[in-house]
Amino acid sequence: MSAVLRVVLDQVVSPTDADLAMASRELARALVASAPSGCEVAAIVPSGADVAGTVEGAVPGLASLARMPLARRELAASWQLGVAPGVGGGMIHSPTLLAPLVKHDRVHDHDQTVVTLWDLDAWERPGELHRAAVTWHKAMLKRAVKHADAVVVPTHAAASRLAELGAFGDRIRVISGAAPAGFRVPTDEVGRRRALTVPDGCVVMSGSSAPSAGLAAGFAAIAAAGTDLPVVVLDAPEGDEPAVLDLAAAAGVAQQRVHVRGALEDADRAAVLGAAVALVAPSELTAFPWRVVEALAVGVPVVAAESESHREVVLDGGVVGDIAPGLAEVLGSTAAVERYAVLAGDRGRAFSWLGAAERVWQLHADL
16 A cells, blocks of 8 residues: 655645745645655645646645645635634645645654745744734644644744744754756747846846845945946846835936836746846745845855845855845956856755655654
8 A cells, every 4th residue: 555645735725825826836746746656645635626637736646636625825824723624634744834724644644745845934923914814824723733743834933933933843844945957048038038138237126116025235345346237136026116216316327228027937047047147035034035046046146145045045156244245246357257157056956845745754754
């Protein structure tokens, strides 16, 4: 009889966050590809239109699909209250915090539930989020303290911070994320950038006008570094462009140099990074820095603000600390850009979803 790892794939069916959807899809694919002998992967999903087709198209090779009677929003509310009828037991792994965190018997029934936290935004920037989202995350973490057999976080920095938020003991595990599998600059990069009206030779940042994103500090550092290169800001929420441009102007960066774009598809992001001479990561949050990892994956020099998460992720693959002198150092010469590009590419190879999946399988075996 096969051992079945049941993965919660709500983000594949009804995505609420592009990075969580990517992480769920890529981890599930890697779990299927790396399944040990005698093991297989199944999915737990909310109800919705053509759920089977959506999931099977995103994650081929699943052994089965358990469709819950509720749509994602209602399912999240139900599981928040500890009401999880029809889920069943076994080994359950969620790439997010959404999981049926209820009382179970790991010793006798071999049931186990593992959840994942990619950021601690509900605790570090609650004022920038919808109150309902903050309430949900905090309630689910309380349920995780009681019922999760393990909580996965992407960095040791996040593990240390999470340990302060709940009595998890030795249940916290560190398993990093990665760029999407096969993430590389596409062959049609020039055409993609032309369609996006993104210039070559740019400095890239990611975020919104919210204070925690650090764009004000990023623009100030770009101005202080003395560069007149164009700046591309990715992942700006809809309608946020004027506020981002105001931050640039206040920092002394001419608005005509700044190109603000929203969330892009993987290939479009890779095309933008293909034109970048550096990625600046100004946020100091504990959140996993997805764009930093993507920049490393394609060999773009990284200059990141001082934070434990950045030091752990970037390591020796870029510059972490005061952004202005770091950026000036990286952009000081063509040779410097090329050297930091090589360092970034070397560091980028440390992250892979296959490696993450292998550690997930080992985690459930240890439990």
